[in-house]
Amino acid sequence: MALYKYLAAVPGESAREVIIEAENEKEALNKLRSRGAVPVRFLGDASQESLKRGFTLRRSKVNTYEFTRQLAPLLDSAIPLERALAIIAEGAQEQEQKAFVNGLRQGLHEGKKFSELVRSHGSLFPGYYANLIESGEETGCLPIVVNELYKFMGETKELRDFIVSSSIYPLAILGITVAVTVLLFTVFVPRFAKIFADMGRDLPGSMLFLMGASSFFAWAWWLIPLSIFVIWLALRHILGEEKLKYKVSEIIVALPLFGRIAVDLDMCKYIRTMAILIANHVEIIRTVRISGRIIGNPVVSAEFDGIDRKLKGGQKLSAALRGNRFVPASLVPMLRVGEESGTVGEMLTKIAGNLESDTRLKIKRLLSLFEPAVIVFLAVVVLVVVVSIFVAMMEINSISQGGSI
Numbered sequence: 001m002a003l004y005k006y007l008a009a010v011p012g013e014s015a016r017e018v019i020i021e022a023e024n025e026k027e028a029l030n031k032l033r034s035r036g037a038v039p040v041r042f043l044g045d046a047s048q049e050s051l052k053r054g055f056t057l058r059r060s061k062v063n064t065y066e067f068t069r070q071l072a073p074l075l076d077s078a079i080p081l082e083r084a085l086a087i088i089a090e091g092a093q094e095q096e097q098k099a100f101v102n103g104l105r106q107g108l109h110e111g112k113k114f115s116e117l118v119r120s121h122g123s124l125f126p127g128y129y130a131n132l133i134e135s136g137e138e139t140g141c142l143p144i145v146v147n148e149l150y151k152f153m154g155e156t157k158e159l160r161d162f163i164v165s166s167s168i169y170p171l172a173i174l175g176i177t178v179a180v181t182v183l184l185f186t187v188f189v190p191r192f193a194k195i196f197a198d199m200g201r202d203l204p205g206s207m208l209f210l211m212g213a214s215s216f217f218a219w220a221w222w223l224i225p226l227s228i229f230v231i232w233l234a235l236r237h238i239l240g241e242e243k244l245k246y247k248v249s250e251i252i253v254a255l256p257l258f259g260r261i262a263v264d265l266d267m268c269k270y271i272r273t274m275a276i277l278i279a280n281h282v283e284i285i286r287t288v289r290i291s292g293r294i295i296g297n298p299v300v301s302a303e304f305d306g307i308d309r310k311l312k313g314g315q316k317l318s319a320a321l322r323g324n325r326f327v328p329a330s331l332v333p334m335l336r337v338g339e340e341s342g343t344v345g346e347m348l349t350k351i352a353g354n355l356e357s358d359t360r361l362k363i364k365r366l367l368s369l370f371e372p373a374v375i376v377f378l379a380v381v382v383l384v385v386v387v388s389i390f391v392a393m394m395e396i397n398s399i400s401q402g403g404s405i
Contacts, residue, residue, distance in 0.1 A: 008037040018116060061096040064125050065153050072150040075143035082108050100124075113137060126153070128273050131290040135282045148276040156269075159356060163363055170370045177378040184385050185214040192389060210388050242298075249299040257366050263326050264359045266295045268352055270304070271331070275348035285311050288320075300326050317344070328355055 006028075008018045018037060025042075032039055067088065074084035085105045092098035100121075107117040115134035118125050129149065136145030189210045236244050253259045273294050277287040288307045295301040303324050310320035318335040321327050331351050338347030 006032060006037075006039045006042055008032055008039050017112070061094045062100045062124055063094075063097060064129070065157055067097070067101065068146060068150045068153055072143075072147045075146050078143075081114060081142070114142070126156075128152075128269065128290070128294045131293070132273070132276060135277055135280055135286075135290070139280050139282065141280045145276065145280055148279070152272055152276065155272075155356065159265075159268075159360065162360060166364060166367050170367050170374065173371060173374045177374050177381075180378060181381050184381065185210070189214045189385065210385065246298050249297045253297065253299050257362065257369075261359060261362050261366065262297065263300055264328070264355060264362070266297050266300050267326065267328060268356050268359060269294045271348050271352040271355065275345050275352055278348065279345035284317065288317070330354070 006018050018032065029039060070088045070091070071084055074087060075081065079087070082105055085101050085108070089098050089101040089105065092101060104114070104117050107120075108114065113134070115130050115137055118130040118133055132145050132149055133142070136142035193211050193214075235247075239247065252262050255262075270291050273291040274287055277290060278284070282290075285308045288304070288311065292301060292304045292307065295304065303326050307317075307320050311317065316336075316339055318332050318339055321335070322332050328351070334347055334351055335344065338344040
């Protein structure tokens with residue numbers, strides 16, 4: 001969905017800027033009019049503005065997770081939103097964080113909705129944040145939604161931190177492997193080859209191979225990233241950016257273990273978002289539409305495009321998700337039980353928790369496979385170098401013995 005910005009007026013109030021999330025401009029206008037606002041002027045695509053603001057080489061110091069962590073208990077204590085933002089701004093250590101929170105306060109003073117302000121900050125917030133905030137505003141459950149958002153973001157952060165911490169040792173091994181390989185081919189092999197040159201002997205085939213690899217590492221290593229970049233540009237020009245992204249996503253999904261992990265990460269967000277929305281009494285068709293936009297992989301997202309149509313046709317959510325190849329096997333029967341008992345939200349929360357635990361286990365297994373793979377690669381490289389040098393030494397020895405006879 002895109003973000004559309006309008007200058008709109010509500011009867012009895014002055015005109016103000018409004019940001020609407022919609023599939024197209026016609027739907028945006030309908031949403032605007034349904035709120036009782038009269039569009040005065042179309043101000044452009046706000047999503048493009050968000051992208052431009054987000055495209056910067058300097059990393060933003062605004063911490064939306066910390067902001068949500070502070071906001072949740074304040075709203076739980078029945079403190080008004082504007083007052084809660086003032087308290088957060090007062091305690092902010094970073095000037096950029098303080099300016100960000102004060103900007104939200106200023107927007108509230110101008111009569112803008114909190115969800116509109118979140119959308120206007122584009123890439124600072126996760127894609128699901130504004131939709132969930134809007135659902136909380138419409139249902140009058142904003143404190144509950146912000147609390148759920150804090151838990152959701154916390155679990156996402158915990159999973160991300162787990163991946164980073166679990167990757168440190170394998171990446172260290174990979175770095176050492178690369179360093180040893182480069183050292184072998186740029187220092188050790190050339191020095192050994194110089195022995196043959198000083199003897200006035202032709203290099204044996206094994207050493208010619210090693211010298212070729214040494215020359216490549218010494219001056220032609222840049223051809224690898226350059227080739228990858230050129231191939232990427234060519235494919236993007238031929239296929240188009242969207243189609244290329246889809247093709248890359250297909251390759252990722254098809255990978256044996258990594259593909260399943262990538263799909264499960266999207267499914268965790270999808271199921272968790274549905275659980276939050278359903279728990280806050282958001283209408284089911286809107287719930288699946290919002291949740292579907294959370295999925296980042298276009299191949300996975302395409303499988304969920306027709307869920308809302310099935311629900312409109314009278315199917316239950318469990319029946320609409322049956323047969324979807326990306327849905328975890330346990331989801332449909334557990335969801336059916338939740339529908340029968342009237343605890344769909346709670347059941348989806350349990351399913352999301354179980355899936356997150358399984359995903360952590362799969363990531364741990366993948367990293368445990370990565371470590372021996374890197375060690376085996378290093379062993380093969382060292383073996384090739386040692387065998388090549390051994391063969392060359394044998395040739396030197398045979399030449400020396402032949403000369404002495």
